[in-house]
Amino acid sequence: MKNRNNISLIALLVLFFIAQTSCDDMFEPAIDNHKDESELVDMPIWAVGLLGHVYIGNPLDTWQITDVATDNAVTNDRASGLRAMATGSWRANNNPLNRWQNLRSAWNYVNIFLDVADDVEWAADPLVDLMFNDRFKGEAYGLRALLMYHLLLNHAGPGPDGQLLGIPIVTEPENIDSEFNLPRNTFQECIDFLIADAERAMSLLPSLYGDVTDNNNVPEKYREMGVIATVYTRVFGNHSRNRMSGRIAKAIRAQAALLAASPAYSSGSDITWADAANFMADVLGELGSNPIAQIAPDGHRWYADNSAIGNLNEGNNPREILWRSNRANNVDLEREHFPPTLFGTGRVNPSQNFVDAFPMLNGYPIGHSESNYDPNNPYANRDPRLAAYVVLNGSTLGPQSVTVNTAADGPDFNALNRDGNSTRTGYYLRKLLNPAANPNPNSETPGHRYRAFMRYTEFFLGYAEAANEAWGPTGTGAHGYSAYDVVRAIRQRAGIGVNGNDPYLESVMNDTDAMRELIRNERRLELSFENFRFWDLRRWKVDLNEPVMGMRIQGGNYTEIEVEDRAYQDYMYYGPVPFSEVIKFDNLLQNQGW
Missing domain, CATH: 1.25.40.900 (Serine Threonine Protein Phosphatase 5, Tetratricopeptide repeat)
Structure with missing residues (x-):
């Protein structure tokens, strides 16, 4: 008999997943929200709510822009943890990128779910029950692979002896009686575990959810059992789109392989560049036999067409988007990133380093002898993406096409370093912002948007x-x-x-x-x-x-200025394990340098 661990879930989450699963056989919620695993077996809505907790904590579901901690940009937010991190304050006990506790907590919800899934009656019809069990377990394995990937991104690194370490791999549900003083598994073991989870998800889930009207289009393994199109659609139809799918699991496997093959991690795994290329090709194969021909023409400006996003049916994705959040309709990003005179706080300021990375229209880098770059007219004849991603001096912005003057001698608060919301670099962010949105509180116009989890x-x-x-x-x-x-x-x-x-x-x-x-x-x-x-x-x-x-x-002259130094140490190619964890558990080794 399996151990039964106490869990707590909010009723709102349960109700949300009733609508998401569209399963008539998932019974009414209980009168309270404190359940142990024995009760979960008889209450499938509560069981699947465990996965809902993981979806809500999706590490991709954030508008945090870490570019401000690189050579791409700075922020004018003096309280920014990323700004402090990049300028010398990154510590194991002061880490704005710490994902350890939250993602490992989500991991435990996955493990609890997998522990009970086979005992839950998901539906009265045995075939429907089987398919729901396959689907939910597939989602769980895919989500655990996602959590592993982001834990490795944030916390993998060389231990005291130089061996590349990942996280402690835990496969059983944890409770207050569990042993928490566990050593970290090797990076290789973690990558192997991630790939196995991703491939389990791929074997259980459809590549893409969708309604089926022809019995011949039911996957063979279910068709041979007697599943017909309407029954298959009940479990794997359109209503499940944008949940973990086979193609998303493929994508996580490819991301992890690219990480493992890269210079910082290649010594810790047997993943080769060819492996990474092959896994990437598996993802691109979802586009068809000739992926190059399927590159979305507007994929580099996926965020900019307000009408197209507004008319996007729930669950459907444009060609560029592999996985995304639900749509929203607001001015949140514009209020944060528009220049001051357009009622924004100008938080992200692209750097001259980033601007210089855009080639000329003829394709040559600006430092190349064939580029025809003019330092006295630096934005002329440049890669069109420059003007699409960056608000340059003299650019227009917003639905009223207001001209933005970023010059130091400009007439308003958009000018360089004019006040706390002004640009520090001479540039404002345009990418990700909706050109139809207007954050003016007197005539606010929201814009349609979603977060691109994977494109x-x-x-x-x-x-x-x-x-x-x-x-x-x-x-x-x-x-x-x-x-x-x-x-x-x-x-x-x-x-x-x-x-x-x-x-x-x-x-x-x-x-x-x-x-x-x-x-x-x-x-x-x-x-x-x-x-x-x-x-x-x-x-x-x-x-x-x-x-x-x-x-x-100033005065029509262009002068490069230094805005912000970076203060990273060599050991910071890898993030730390939280200090609060390593002082509690002596088997949990810290990465070198932290």
Whole structure:
């Protein structure tokens, strides 16, 4: 008989999951919200509510912009923990990126669920019961893989003897009587565990949820049992979209493989660049036999079409989006990031470093002799993504197309360093903001939005990175397309090149080192302000301390200025285990340097 552990869930969460699962056989909720596992067996709504707790704590469901702790940007928020972290205050007991307790708590909810799932009667119909059990267990395994990936991102690192460590792998539910003084498993063991969980999820879940009207489209394993289309749809239909699916589990496996193959982690696992490329290709294969042809034309501005997002049916995704949050309709981001005269607080200020990373329209980096870059007219003939992602001096913004003057001698509070909400770099953020939204409290106009948890551009660029390292710029492995092919398509989408030509790309197509730098730069631009840069710099083990620069414009003259130094130490390529945990448990080893 399994041990029964006390748990507590809020009734609102239960009611939410009644609507989400659309299962008539999931009985009415109990009169109180304190249940042990023996009761969960007879109350499937409460059991599945355990997974609801994990979904609510999804580590991807945040608008936190970690780019302000890198060379991409600074923040004007003096109280920002990320600003303090980047400028010398990062400690094991002062860590704004600490995910240890929250994600391991969510992990325990998954373990409790898996402990009871096979004993729960999910529906009176045995076939429906089987399919619900498969689905919910598949979700649980996929969610646990997601939690593992983010725990490794935040807390994996070399222990005292240099061996790369992950987290303690716990597979049984924990309660007050459990043994908590556990050693950390190796990074290799954690990656193996993650991949096994992801592949279990893939075996149990459909690649994509959706209604089925033809019995022949029911998956064979269920069709052979006698499941018909309407019954299959009851469990795996449209109502379940944007929950953990087979393709999301594939994506988590690919993300973890890219991490494991990267310079900071490769010594701790047997995952190769070819493995990472193959896993990335598995994700891209969800787009069809020729993924390059399926790159979304507007994927680099997935957030900007207010009407399209507003008309997006619940559960459906545009071609660019693999997984997303529910839609919202508000001015939250605009209120935070618009310049002061547009009723924002200008919190994220892109850096000159970031602006300089955008090539010229002809594709050459601005420092290249063929670029035709003019330092006295620095924003002319640039990559169109620059103006799409950054509010430059003289840009217009908002539904009224207000001109924003960021020059030091500008006429209002949008000017460089004019007050606490003004830009510190000479730039404001445009990316992620809805151009139709207006935070003016006297005429507020909300905008439609969602958080992109995963989008295909990430996996195209992940494939390009891994394929270049495994097979060179033009090698294809078993997939029919190369790193070069991906980069060419991404840059064409952005509008780079003249008359369809990209001479700079052609010049590096046989040079693995030069292609690596180009891929990394494209990743920097395309995934900017979506919480990739901080982790990328660290997994690549490249310089974390490039001073953050800005642009002072005065009297029509352009002068670069230093805005903020970075103060990272070499051991900070890996995050710490929380100090509060290592002082409690002597078997829990801290990462070197912390």
